[in-house]
Amino acid sequence: MSELLLEVQDLCVSFKSGRGALAALDKVSFSIHKGETVALVGESGCGKSVTALSLAGLLPDPPAVVDSGRVLFEGRDLLSLSESDLLKVRGARIAYIFQEPASSLNPVVRVGDQIKEAIRLHRPGADATAETLDLVAKVGISEPERRLRAYPHELSGGMQQRIMIAIALACRPVLLVADEPTTALDVTIQAQILDLLKSLQAETGMSVLLITHNLGLVADVAHRVNVMYAGRIVEAGETVDVLSEPKHPYTRGLLRAVPQLEGVSERLKGIDGNVPSLGEMPEGCRFHPRCEKSDSLCSESQPVRRLVNEEHSVQCHYWK
Numbered sequence: 001m002s003e004l005l006l007e008v009q010d011l012c013v014s015f016k017s018g019r020g021a022l023a024a025l026d027k028v029s030f031s032i033h034k035g036e037t038v039a040l041v042g043e044s045g046c047g048k049s050v051t052a053l054s055l056a057g058l059l060p061d062p063p064a065v066v067d068s069g070r071v072l073f074e075g076r077d078l079l080s081l082s083e084s085d086l087l088k089v090r091g092a093r094i095a096y097i098f099q100e101p102a103s104s105l106n107p108v109v110r111v112g113d114q115i116k117e118a119i120r121l122h123r124p125g126a127d128a129t130a131e132t133l134d135l136v137a138k139v140g141i142s143e144p145e146r147r148l149r150a151y152p153h154e155l156s157g158g159m160q161q162r163i164m165i166a167i168a169l170a171c172r173p174v175l176l177v178a179d180e181p182t183t184a185l186d187v188t189i190q191a192q193i194l195d196l197l198k199s200l201q202a203e204t205g206m207s208v209l210l211i212t213h214n215l216g217l218v219a220d221v222a223h224r225v226n227v228m229y230a231g232r233i234v235e236a237g238e239t240v241d242v243l244s245e246p247k248h249p250y251t252r253g254l255l256r257a258v259p260q261l262e263g264v265s266e267r268l269k270g271i272d273g274n275v276p277s278l279g280e281m282p283e284g285c286r287f288h289p290r291c292e293k294s295d296s297l298c299s300e301s302q303p304v305r306r307l308v309n310e311e312h313s314v315q316c317h318y319w320k
Contacts, residue, residue, distance in 0.1 A: 005207050006032040006055070006175060011069035013054055015278065016062050022278035024050050026231045027069070032175065037201065037208040039222035039239070041215060041254070045275040047231040048211045049099075052177050055209075056094050057086045073175070092122040095168035099180040101160035105152040111163045112136075112148025118170040135166040140196060158189035162196070169200065176201075179211040194221060215258050219243055224311075227251045230276055230286035237312030247314040249291050285317065293318060 013025040025047050032038045040048045053059045055071055056078065071078040078089065098104040106114060115135060116128040123131075136144040139162040152160055161181065168176055178197065182190040198221060201208055210222055218225050218239060225242050227235040227250065235248040246252045253271040273290040276282060284301050288294035303315045 002033045002035055004031060005034045005036075005074065006209075007070075007072040008051075008055070009070040009072065011051070011054060011071065012067040013050060013059070014065050014067055016065065017279070019279055021065065021067075023067075023281065024064075024231055024278055025054070028228075028231070028233055030226045030233060030236065032207050032209060034174070034207055035201070035205050036224070037210060037222045039210045039212060039218040039225040040228055041212055041218055041225060042228035043213060043254075043275050045277075046228045048228055049179055050231075051228070052096070052179050052209065052211050055177065056090045056096075057081075057083070058090070058096075088122075091118055091173070092171045093173055094175045094177065095171065095173035097161075097164050097168050097176065097178045097181045099183055101157065101164045102152065104164060105160060107152055110149055110151055111155065115148075115163070115166050115170055118167050122171040131170065132166075135170060136163075138169075138200065139163075139166045140192070141166075157185055158192065161185060161189075161193055165193075165196065165200075169204075172204065173206060175207045175209065177209045177211070180213075181210075182214075182217070190217075197221070215243065215254055227254070230281060232286060232315065234287065234316070235312075235314045237308070241309070241312045245308075247308055247312070247319040248287075248316045249293060250287050253290075285315075 008028060008030050011025055011028040012023065014021040014023045028051055030038065040051060042048055050059065054066065066079055073094070078086065105111065112132055115132045119126050119128040119131050132148065133144050136148060141147050141159060141162055147159070155163065182193050185193065194217065197208065212218060222239045224237065225239045226233045227242065227248065229250050235242060235246065235251045242251065243255065246255060256269045257271065259268060271290055276286065282289055283299060285294070285298045285303055288298035291298065297317055303317045305313050305315050306319055307313050
C-alpha cells in the first residue's frame with residue numbers, strides 16, 4: 001500500500017434549523033492513499049456530497065457545523081486550519097469537479113480566463129496562457145484557441161465538463177474530488193470523461209475521491225469503495241470484495257438494481273422506501289425500515305463495525 005494521503009476520522013456534521021441541530025454525518029471514517037481512487041457510493045441524500053465538501057471547509061457556516069472528528073491531509077488536520085490557510089489548500093492541493101458544470105462555471109467569463117484565474121491564483125510564476133493551452137489539449141478539446149474564447153453556454157455538456165477538469169488540474173492537485181462527474185452527460189461522453197480521468201491520474205499520480213451512485217462506474221475505476229447510507233458508512237473495502245461478496249443488505253439492494261447485460265434476464269428489483277430525511281432518522285440501524293430481514297434488535301441497537309477481513313468491514317447485526 002502506498003503512502004497515506006487523506007484520513008477522515010469520525011467526522012460528524014450537522015445543520016442548524018428551526019427544529020435544532022440535524023445530524024447529516026455520523027462518525028464517517030475513510031482513507032485515501034497516494035495514487036489511489038476511492039469511491040463513496042449511495043443514493044441521493046445519503047451524505048456523499050456533504051462529506052466531500054466538508055474536507056476542504058466548503059460547507060456554508062451557518063447552517064453547517066462540524067461537530068467533531070478530524071480530516072488529516074498530508075499530516076495536517078484541515079478542520080483546525082484558518083480560512084486563509086484553507087485557501088492555500090483549495091485548488092492548489094485539493095481540487096473539485098462538481099456535479100453540474102453548467103452551474104459551476106461563471107456564465108459571463110470566457111472559459112479560458114476561468115482556467116487562467118486558477119493558475120494565476122495558486123501558481124503566480126507560471127505562464128498562464130501557455131499552461132491553459134496545454135491543459136485544454138490534455139483534456140481532449142480540439143481547436144483550443146477558439147474554444148478558450150467561448151463562454152460556457154456556447155459549449156456542449158461534455159466540453160463544459162472537460163473545462164471543469166482543466167480548471168481542477170490547473171494547479172496540479174494531489175487529490176481530485178469528483179462529485180458525480182458524469183451525471184449530466186450521455187453514455188458516450190461519460191466513457192470519454194472516465195478514460196480521460198484515468199489517463200490523467202496515471203500521468204500525474206494524483207489520488208481521486210469519486211462520489212457517485214453508479215456501481216458500474218465504481219467497478220470500472222475504483223480501488224476501494226465506501227457504501228454510505230443516511231450519513232453513515234455501512235460497508236467498506238476493496239471494490240472487488242464489496243461488489244462480489246456484499247455483506248450489508250443495502251449494498252446488496254444497490255447491486256440488485258443494476259441492469260445486467262449477461263445471464264438470465266430478470267426484472268430489476270429496487271429498494272422499497274426512501275432515504276430518511278435529516279429530521280426523521282430512525283433509531284438503531286438507519287436502514288432497518290427498508291430492510292427485509294430487520295427485527296427488534298435492528299430497530300433498537302445501532303450495529304458496530306465488524307471486520308469481514310483486513311480490508312472489508314460492515315455495520316450490520318446479521319452480516320453473516
